[in-house]
Amino acid sequence: MNFDLRLPIGILFSLYGLLLTGYGALTNGDKEIYKRSLDININLIWGVVMLAFGAFMLLLAIRSRKAQAQVPPAAKSKVPTTTGV
Amino acid sequence: MHIQLSGIDYTILLVYFSFVIGIGWVLKRYMKGSSDFFLSGRSIPAWVTGLAFLSANLGAQEVIGMGASGAKYGIMTSHFYWVGAIPAMVFLAIFMMPFYYGSKARSVPEYLKMRFDEKTRGLNAISFAVMTVFSSGISMHALAKLLELLMGWDYNMCILLSAFIVLVYIFLGGLTSAIYNEVLQFFMIVLGFSPLVILALKNAGGWTALKAKLIPVATAQVIPGTVDSHYAAGTWTQSWAHMGSYNANPMGADWMTMVFGLGFVLSFGYWCTDFLVVQRAMAANSMSAARRTPLIAAVPKMLFPALVILPGMIAIALHFSQPEAGYFIPVDRDVIVKSIAAKQLAFTDTEHLTPDQTTALNNAKQDVSKLLKDPKAHPEIAAQAAQLEVDLRGDRKNLDYNLVIPSLLGHFLPVGLLGIGFTALMASFMSGMAGNVTAFNTVWTYDIYQSYLAPKKSDNHYLWMGRMATICGIVISIGCAYLASRFNNIMDMLQLVFGFVNAPLFATFLLGMFWRRTTGHGAFIGLLSGTLGAAIFHGLAYTNGAEVGIKGAWIAKQFLFNSEMGQNFTMAIVAWVSCFAVTIIVSLATTRTKTDKELTGLVYSLTPKPKKENEPWYQQPVTLGVIILAITLVLNIIFW
Incomplete structure (x- = not known):
């Protein structure tokens, strides 16, 4: 099947990462919001983590797409689409 | 307890739902025949089937239930993983997957038909089909009840909304859609719950401090x-030391019962024979990928106790040993309602009531819970409930352990991240449902509809049937969800019966796969005897204080157990x-109906060993399996 799941995963988590990072930056220093998370701006920190994860997935998806494009169509099915474990 | 979501949280939830439906939409054009719909055309790479294999089981019961058990039993709950799931998954990968995948069976019941006969398949297919729709109904009911309690959302709307979303994406993209969304959900759970665990553990002062705080929890x-x-002091933090x-220990099981009952019988039975999970591996794109599926799943699985059990342990520690943290496990809503109702009626002893008084109490309870649904309009009763919440939390019997995970989410995650955590929780409920629905439509279409009702129709017809079966x-x-909300007992009863049917299954598969002499009659009668054996034992076993009937002892009070878990x-x-013994006896007494040739590929001794494909060491099932078992052993020793 010619559908790389890493693409939607990458898009979704990059989007979430951007959302949280942005929101975290906007609300930085807001005591009321971050009272719950022990005065840690966890939105900002975790937003960056999610953004990094999303970007990594996108990178893998784009790399494998490029690799597939370079292989002649007949051999396409032989190209490994997995990244291992 | 009430969780308030803001705009950004709702945005996160909506984005997730649109992705889930979007994936189904994109996959629609790949669904050309029934095998695409039911088996994903056997074309999914191993890392995807592996994570879906794990995720299909990561439904509501898992996330909510493991958190609850973590609080109730402590780290001993990890036996479900380190003794139960992981060894079973390795066994499935190395020994059983070659038969499932190699036989080209399209479902677990179909394997039974190839190996034994029609009646064994029919028994398994029908009981499995009934079980899956009921489980998905129970999952839906649990979700709606939780959302009603936490968010104040309307029960009916929750049921319809979750059912609609699951329906759309499976209707469009079949098993592939379910699998892809399960992978999405896996990452949601990991990324949504990790910050929760980190914050909660930090609040408790780290692992060493947590261990100290769990000592009074045990000794009290x-x-x-x-x-x-x-x-003993370490009961909540040592997994083996108190199994003598x-x-x-609070689980009420010694190591023998635990290793054989939970590990060998229940876990192997579930992970190796339940079509819900096995179906994910069958969708893999090669034999080697199918065998790697459970192994890839085992790697995150062995670390999952940190994500789902540890929060429960932290919750009970904060509740009893660190009140200044301000986190408490919510008191069971039913206990609060009952106590308000009893006060209104001036009943002091609710244990011994006349039938009339019981009816009056139940009516008063219904009124009270109606009033509590709208606390703003009835401030007096809301204040009364809030006061009871504080008064009753000292006794651990009053706590609603199923709310451990949701209440931690509400307590520690700020607006923004709360949306992620909450979405992860909803996703797990829905994928639990979706897993049941895809397993149901396959077994219904292939094993019941095609086999008994309408054989020899065109492939397009079965694809159509699959979509109808989904609806x-x-x-x-x-x-079933509404049935569960009206008659709680019916659901308990059904789950009990499912337990009777499921428990003996692994004996049948073990004998079928490793002993060629096992016959169809043997398997069929063995299965029935196992179920009967379970039912009779249940009728004789009981725990102190449990009601007679649904919880056991409906024949006589014969065997006393300390906990329901030990009893199970x-x-x-x-x-x-019983199943193992009867299958052997009946098999020896009946003649074989299948020749060695017919059993090639279905029985271990008659199947050529899978030849080594040229794969690097880290992709070889046996090597991987040994590594995984070694790490699991180390985990057991660390937390001994």
Whole structure:
């Protein structure tokens, strides 16, 4: 099947990462919001983590797409689409 | 307890739903025949089937239930993983997957038909189909009830909304859609719950401080059946040290019952024979990928206790040993309602009531819970409930352990991240449902419809049937959800019966796969005897204080257990042994109907060993399996 799941995963988590990072930056220093998370701006920190994860997935998806494009169509099915474990 | 979501949280939730439906939409054009719809055309790479294999089981019961058990039993809950799931998954990968995948069976019941006969398949297919729609209904009911309690959302709307989303994406993209969304959900759970665990653990002062705080939790609890013996200090933080006798730990099981009942019978039975999970591996794109599926799943699985059990342990520690943290496990809503109702009626002793008084109490309870649904309009009763919440939380019997995970989410995650955590929770409920629905539509279409009702139709017809089965399955599930909300006992009863049916299954598969002499009659009668054995044992076993009937002892009070869990583990052993013994006896007494040639590829000794494909060491199932078992052993020793 010619559908790389890493693409939607990458898009979704990059989007979430951007959302949280942005929101975290906007609300930085807001005591009321971050009272719950022990005065840690966890939105900002975790937003960056999610953004990094999303970007990594996108990178893998784009790399494998490029690799597939370079292989002649007949051999396409032989190209490994997995990244291992 | 009430969780308030803001705009950004709702945005996160909506984005997730649109992705889920979008994936189904994109996959629609790949669904050309029935095998695309039911088996994903056997074309999915191993890392995807592996994570879906894990995720399909990561439904509501898992996330909510493991958190609850973590609080109730402590780290001993990890036996479900380190003794139960992981060894079973390795066994499935190395020994059983070659038969499932190699035989080209399209479902687990179909394997039974190839290996044994039609009646064994029919028994398994029908009981499995009934079970899946009911489980998905129970999952839906649990989700709606939780959302009603936490968010104040309307029960009916929750049921319809979750059913609609699951229906759309499976209707469009079949099993592939379910699998892809399960992978999405896996990452949601990991990324949504990790910050929660980190924050909660930080609040408790780290692992060493947590261990210290769990000591009074253990030593304060009186062992059931004794006057004033208490659990040893490390009971909540040591997984093996207190398994010497069933009296020494809150699970009420000794190591023998645990290893055989939970590990060998229940876990192997579930992970190796339940089509819900096995179906994910069958969708893999090669034999080697199918065998790697459970192994890839095992790697995150062995670390999952940190994500789902540890929060429960932290919750109970904060509740009893660190009140200044301000986190408490919510008191069971039913206990609060009952106590307000009893006060209104001026009943002091609610244990011994006349039938009339019971009716009056139940009516008063209904009124009270109606009023509590709108606290703003009835401030007096809301204040009364809030006061009871504080007064009753000291007794651990009053706590609603199922709310451990949701209440931690609400307590620690700020607006923004709360949306992620909450979405992860909803995703797990829905994928639990979706897993059941895809397993149901396959078994219904291939094993019941095509086999008994309408054989020899065109492939397009079966694809159409699969989509219809998806709709019907979900509609029946909705019915079951409402049944569960009206008659709680019916659901308990059904789950009990499912337990009777499931417990002996692994004996049948073990004998079928490794002993060529096993016959169809043997398997069929063995399965029935196992179920009967379980039912009879259940009728004789009981725990102190549990009601007679649904919880056991409906024949006589014969065997006393300290906990329901110990009772269940022992029942599983009884079922397994009866099935194993009867299958052997009947097989020896009946003649074989299948020749060695027919059994090639279905029985171990008659199947050529899978030849080594040229794969690097880290992709070889046996090597991977040994590594995984070694790490699991180390984990067991660290947390001994």
